[in-house]
Amino acid sequence: MLIFFKERLALLSVPKTGSTAYFKSLRDRADIVVSGPPDLKHAPVRRFDRFFQNIFLKMYDTELEVMAVVREPLDWLGSWYRYRSRPELLGHEKATHDLSFDAFVQGYLRTPRPAFADVGSQSEFFRTRSNGRGATHVFRYDNQQAILDFLQDRLDTEINLTRENVSPKRPMDIAPQTERRFRKIHAAEFDLYDRAR
Numbered sequence: 001m002l003i004f005f006k007e008r009l010a011l012l013s014v015p016k017t018g019s020t021a022y023f024k025s026l027r028d029r030a031d032i033v034v035s036g037p038p039d040l041k042h043a044p045v046r047r048f049d050r051f052f053q054n055i056f057l058k059m060y061d062t063e064l065e066v067m068a069v070v071r072e073p074l075d076w077l078g079s080w081y082r083y084r085s086r087p088e089l090l091g092h093e094k095a096t097h098d099l100s101f102d103a104f105v106q107g108y109l110r111t112p113r114p115a116f117a118d119v120g121s122q123s124e125f126f127r128t129r130s131n132g133r134g135a136t137h138v139f140r141y142d143n144q145q146a147i148l149d150f151l152q153d154r155l156d157t158e159i160n161l162t163r164e165n166v167s168p169k170r171p172m173d174i175a176p177q178t179e180r181r182f183r184k185i186h187a188a189e190f191d192l193y194d195r196a197r
Contacts, residue, residue: 001042016083025162049128068139
């Protein structure tokens with residue numbers, strides 16, 4: 001998470017949406033840098049609103065706008081699937097080396113989810129409190145130019161991105177019936193993505 005006080009902007013870090021590249025490029029420009037632990041670095045909208053936003057409201061009588069990125073739901077799951085096939089995870093309960101993408105998605109659809117597929121949800125990340133404002137600016141991951149343009153304009157700075165945290169390449173085949181079931185059960189994920197710019 002990065003907070004730019006003068007610009008009244010918070011950039012939240014949704015896991016697996018390329019936030020590490022923006023974090024690395026903008027950390028020296030930010031007023032507050034939250035790089036860990038993961039529960040704070042990747043604080044969802046509700047947690048940000050409850051704790052961080054309240055600080056600015058109570059101390060400075062100002063509210064920050066919130067920016068975040070959302071990824072197409074199956075692509076987002078695919079990124080988790082590939083990420084968890086890194087060599088250093090071999091033998092770990094979260095490893096996906098011996099799984100197909102279809103098996104990974106089927107695991108995600110189970111209740112409770114097995115450890116390898118327990119990755120949360122983007123719609124849950126964006127869920128607001130009953131009295132919260134929520135995210136002000138939500139961009140699609142596949143519209144990197146819009147993200148870049150917005151941040152460069154808002155922060156009045158040039159941003160030079162590098163590729164960070166790149167997952168291994170793997171086949172992403174999924175059976176039609178698995179995809180249909182995922183789309184039906186997790187329609188909220190697609191609604192969120194469709195509303196993003």
